[in-house]
Each structure stands twice: as C-alpha cells, then as structure tokens.
Amino acid sequence: MKRVCESEYSADRITDLPADVIQRILMYLPIKDAAKTGVLSRKWRxxxxxxxxxxxxDDFAQISSDLAESESKVMNKQVMLNIYRSLLLHDGRITKFVLSVPGLIACREIDQxxxxxxxxxxxxxxxxxxxxNDEEEGDFQMHSSxxxxxxxxxxxxxxxxxxxPSWFVGFTNLTRLVLEYVTSPVDFFRxxxxxxxxxxxxxxxxPDGPAGQLEIVAPFLKSFIFVGYFQNISFKCTPLLSYVVLHLTESETPDLVSLFASLPALEQxxxxxxxxKYLAPSGRNSPTRLPIPLHRLKVLEMNTLVFDGSPMECVFVSLIMSSPNLHRLTVQLCDQPAGSEVSCLRSLLEAGDCRGSDCLQHLRKFRIEDSRGTQVELDLVRFVLATASLLELIHITPYKKLGTKKVTKFMKEAIQYKRASKEAEVRFYWDDDEE
Structure with a gap:
C-alpha cells in the first residue's frame, strides 16, 4: 500500500506547476538562465x-572598458545579435523592457x-x-517610434x-519619468x-548645461528631483507635490521664495x-518668515552650506522659522572659504523670533553630516538642544579627515549643553581607522 501511495505522488512537481507560476519564476531569473530552464521538461521548453x-x-552581458576598439565593436555586435535573437524567439506581449548593458555603444540597430x-x-x-555613440555625432537620438x-x-x-517630434500628443498613462544626462530642447519641460x-x-x-525654463505643470506629481542648472523654475499646478530635491550647480533665478507658494503639500x-543663495532676495540682512509658511514640511535637508557672514545664515534661520512642524533636520557644512567673515548664525538663532513658541517644537532628529568641528556647528547643536522639547537624537558624523583631537574636543563640548528634552541623545558616528 505504501508503494502505491508513493507512486501516486511520484509525478514531476516542476512539470505540473501552473503556467502563471512558471512565468513568475522565470521573471526572477536573468534571460540567459531562463532560457536554460528548457531542459527541465518538455512543458518548460x-x-x-x-x-x-x-x-x-550586466547579468546578460558586460563589455569591458579595457578592450581595444576593434574588440569592443565585435563585442557590441555580439551583444546586439543576442538581443535580436531573444526578441525573434519571443512569443507574446512585452510589458517591460530594459537595456542597460555596461559598455554598450548606442547604435542604429536599437531603432529597430x-x-x-x-x-x-x-x-x-x-x-x-x-x-x-557608434556614429560619434553627439548623443544617440531615441527613435521617434x-x-x-x-x-x-x-x-x-x-x-x-x-x-x-512635432506630432507627439503625449504619454497619457506615464506616471514615472527619469532623465539622466539627456539632451533635450530648451523648452522641453514647458x-x-x-x-x-x-x-x-x-x-x-x-549637469552640463542649462535646462532652460522649468515650468512644471503636473497635477498628480508627488516627487520632483532635479540636479543641474536651470534658468528659472516655477510650479504652476502641483497641488500634490510633497517630495522636492533641488541640487543646483548654477542658477540665474534671482529669488526662489515664490516657488513655495505653489507647493501646499510639501513634506520633504x-x-x-x-x-x-537664491532663496534670499538681495539686501536681506535679518531672518524673516517666508510669505507662505511650510506647515506640512516634516523633513528638511540642506547640503554643502557655506556660512561666511553672508545672507545665507538668514535664509537658513528663515526656513527653520517657517517650518513649525519639522520632524527631521539635516545640515552639511563645507569648509569656510579663506578670508571669509565670522558667521553671525549664533546671534540670529538667539534672536527672539527664532526662539518663538513654535520653532523646532516637533523636531525629533537633528543630523550633521561631515562635521568639520566648527563653532557654527556647535552653535547649531546648542540651539537645537535648548529649543527642541521633543528631541530624541542628534546624529553627528565627523568628516573623515578631521582628526582624533578635533573630534574629541568637539564631542566633549557638544554633550555638555543644556537640553530641553530629557530623551535627547548626542551620538557620534566616526570611523578612525586611518588614525
């Protein structure tokens, strides 16, 4: 009887898997490995x-940068031939297609x-x-199809x-768009x-040139990330935009304050x-609240800052004053330029308006990245500890070349400041293997 039961369940379980299950398994494999599964059974073939x-x-192919030009061209042709073969043998719909082979030279076969x-x-x-580009005539142009x-x-x-092209009417279903190092017309965004x-x-x-006028009209846009150089930016219809990253290499925009008026849902x-620099109108020498308070802003991160006695400190304080519901604040300061003026940040932070009842009252975490161990950073730590009554953690990561003595001195001073929150901790994360 036992042998009969074993015989009943001796069927090939792999062969008997439902077709949709097999499809799901194959989608998790590189194409080369998926093609090899045909040897498992006739049903899988x-x-x-x-x-x-x-x-x-890179799981499909990778063209080494060390190859001679003639060898690289041969490898490129072979890779394209294998892709063509895969498409020729394919039978059915294609919902997703990715071509990201390291070292692959863009060629006209991609048009097909x-x-x-x-x-x-x-x-x-x-x-x-x-x-x-195999034609060496600038960037490869995507086919109009x-x-x-x-x-x-x-x-x-x-x-x-x-x-x-001129006949393009739009991508009515497009929800996600990523363009990196792409050449496009000056008025592309508009x-x-x-x-x-x-x-x-x-x-x-x-990164290499101006993107022209960034006029953003996108009623369902939630995340906007831009790195590079633009001439101007405006958000015309973005009521849902909550996540914004702006890392500029240069800008001609004289005043970006007005952009916040079009971001009512901004959270990060x-x-x-x-x-x-361009958040501050020229001539400002004292911090003021923004015309439109950022009531929904919970995460604020400011990188590569230079505090040298310029209006930058006023902009920094203004942003804090205008964001009463911040939960996380992160700053990263650069080395101060030679001959710069002494920062006036401490006096600005200690002003009456900045110590108002709603300033940093919801802050949980404050982070300093690549700390240079400066007095400005100590002033920030002192202010946050004294003001943020719900603070849980100050996370400080010293600059890797700062040195043991400077880090130790900075640590000793930072941990002694008075704290408005009994739960507040000051932690240093530092790898001193080089010392």
Missing part, C-alpha cells in the same frame, strides 16, 4: 519565450528594437547607454538625445510635462548651497 519582462543588463517594442504594448522602458507607445507607464533614459497628465514621479540630472525638501 517554451515558457521562457513568453516572459513579459525582458531585462538585458524600439520600433518592435512599440507594437508589443510595452508599459515600462529603460534605456541606459554608457559606452557612447518611442513617442507612439500609448501604454507607457514608466520611462528611464540615460546618455541620449530625447527630442519629441512643452513636454503637460503632455504627461498622470505623472507622479520625475527625476532629471542635467532637500536643497544645496546654490539653492539657498
């Missing part, structure tokens, strides 16, 4: 050809791939080029030219974003020193 998500990345994908109902596209993909929900492009009415997430990196703000 063709399943890999119906995977709806095709990912060609884009044209093919535009007929497959693709919803998620990612093209990352790192090896340049990309703009006819009506079902597109997410798009990421890196190191290419992205120029919408003309393109309104044609993506469902956009929720947008990230752009434009990350800015760098260049943004802070």
């Amino acid at each position: 063709c399943h890999w050809r119906r995977i709806p998500e095709l990912v060609f990345d 791939i884009i044209l093919y994908l535009s007929t497959k109902g693709v919803q998620h596209l990612k093209f990352v080029f790192t090896g340049g 990309l703009f006819s993909v009506s079902r597109l929900k997410s798009l990421k492009l890196q190191s290419c030219e992205f120029k919408p 003309d393109f974003l309104p044609k993506c009415p469902m956009l929720e997430y947008f990230r752009a990196i434009y 703000l990350y800015v760098n020193n260049e943004v802070m």
Whole structure:
C-alpha cells in the first residue's frame, strides 16, 4: 500500500506547476538562465519565450572598458545579435523592457528594437547607454517610434538625445519619468510635462548645461528631483507635490521664495548651497518668515552650506522659522572659504523670533553630516538642544579627515549643553581607522 501511495505522488512537481507560476519564476531569473530552464521538461521548453519582462543588463552581458576598439565593436555586435535573437524567439506581449548593458555603444540597430517594442504594448522602458555613440555625432537620438507607445507607464533614459517630434500628443498613462544626462530642447519641460497628465514621479540630472525654463505643470506629481542648472523654475499646478530635491550647480533665478507658494503639500525638501543663495532676495540682512509658511514640511535637508557672514545664515534661520512642524533636520557644512567673515548664525538663532513658541517644537532628529568641528556647528547643536522639547537624537558624523583631537574636543563640548528634552541623545558616528 505504501508503494502505491508513493507512486501516486511520484509525478514531476516542476512539470505540473501552473503556467502563471512558471512565468513568475522565470521573471526572477536573468534571460540567459531562463532560457536554460528548457531542459527541465518538455512543458518548460517554451515558457521562457513568453516572459513579459525582458531585462538585458550586466547579468546578460558586460563589455569591458579595457578592450581595444576593434574588440569592443565585435563585442557590441555580439551583444546586439543576442538581443535580436531573444526578441525573434519571443512569443507574446512585452510589458517591460530594459537595456542597460555596461559598455554598450548606442547604435542604429536599437531603432529597430524600439520600433518592435512599440507594437508589443510595452508599459515600462529603460534605456541606459554608457559606452557612447557608434556614429560619434553627439548623443544617440531615441527613435521617434518611442513617442507612439500609448501604454507607457514608466520611462528611464540615460546618455541620449530625447527630442519629441512635432506630432507627439503625449504619454497619457506615464506616471514615472527619469532623465539622466539627456539632451533635450530648451523648452522641453514647458512643452513636454503637460503632455504627461498622470505623472507622479520625475527625476532629471542635467549637469552640463542649462535646462532652460522649468515650468512644471503636473497635477498628480508627488516627487520632483532635479540636479543641474536651470534658468528659472516655477510650479504652476502641483497641488500634490510633497517630495522636492533641488541640487543646483548654477542658477540665474534671482529669488526662489515664490516657488513655495505653489507647493501646499510639501513634506520633504532637500536643497544645496546654490539653492539657498537664491532663496534670499538681495539686501536681506535679518531672518524673516517666508510669505507662505511650510506647515506640512516634516523633513528638511540642506547640503554643502557655506556660512561666511553672508545672507545665507538668514535664509537658513528663515526656513527653520517657517517650518513649525519639522520632524527631521539635516545640515552639511563645507569648509569656510579663506578670508571669509565670522558667521553671525549664533546671534540670529538667539534672536527672539527664532526662539518663538513654535520653532523646532516637533523636531525629533537633528543630523550633521561631515562635521568639520566648527563653532557654527556647535552653535547649531546648542540651539537645537535648548529649543527642541521633543528631541530624541542628534546624529553627528565627523568628516573623515578631521582628526582624533578635533573630534574629541568637539564631542566633549557638544554633550555638555543644556537640553530641553530629557530623551535627547548626542551620538557620534566616526570611523578612525586611518588614525
């Protein structure tokens, strides 16, 4: 009887898996490994050809940068040939396609791939080029058929030219857009974003030149990240925008204060020193609350700050005064420029307006990144400890080259300040292996 039971359950469990389960398993494997599963059984032989998500990345191929030019071209042709073969054997719809092979040179064969994908109902596209352009005529220009993909929900492009044709009417289903080192028309943001009415997430990196006028019209946008240089920025219709990152390399914008009036839902703000410079109208020498208080702002991070007696300190204090519900505050100061004036931050922090009843009353965590052990940083620690009645933690990470003596001196002074919160701790996270 026991042998009979064993016989009943001796069927190949792998072979008997439902088709949808097999598909899910294969989607977690690199394409090369998925193709090899055909040896498991006859039923598995063709399943890999119906995977709806095709990912060609470093698991699929990788072209070494050490290769000679002739060898690199041969490798590129071989990689493209293998991709063509995979698409030729594929049978079914393709919902996701990723081409991110390290060292791959963009070539005109990719146009045929884009044209093919535009007929497959693709919803998620990612093209990352790192090896340049085989024609050596600037950035590789994405084929116009990309703009006819009506079902597109997410798009990421890196190191290419992205120029919408005149007949482009929009990506009505696009919710996520990432553009990194992409060349686009000067008025791209003003003309393109309104044609993506469902956009929720947008990230752009434009380090090498001005991105023109950033006129953002996106009623469903929740996250906006921009790194680079723009001439001007304005948020025209962004009632849901809660997460903003602005890291500028340069800007011609004379005053960014007005941008907060269009961000009623702002909860997280990350800015760098260049943004802070343009938050201050010229001539300001004392901190004032912003025209539109940032009542919903809970996370504020300011990087690469320089406090040298300029209006920067006023901007810093103004932001704190205008954000009564902050939960997390992070600052990172750079080395002070030679010959700079002494910072006036301490006197500004101790002014009556800054010590108002609503300043930092909800702050839980304060963080100093790459601490230089300066008096300005000590003034910040002193102020936060004395003001934040709900404070839980001050997290200080010293600059890696600061040195043991300076870190120790800074620690001894920082931990002795009076605290408004009984729960407040001051912790240092420092790796002194080099000492």
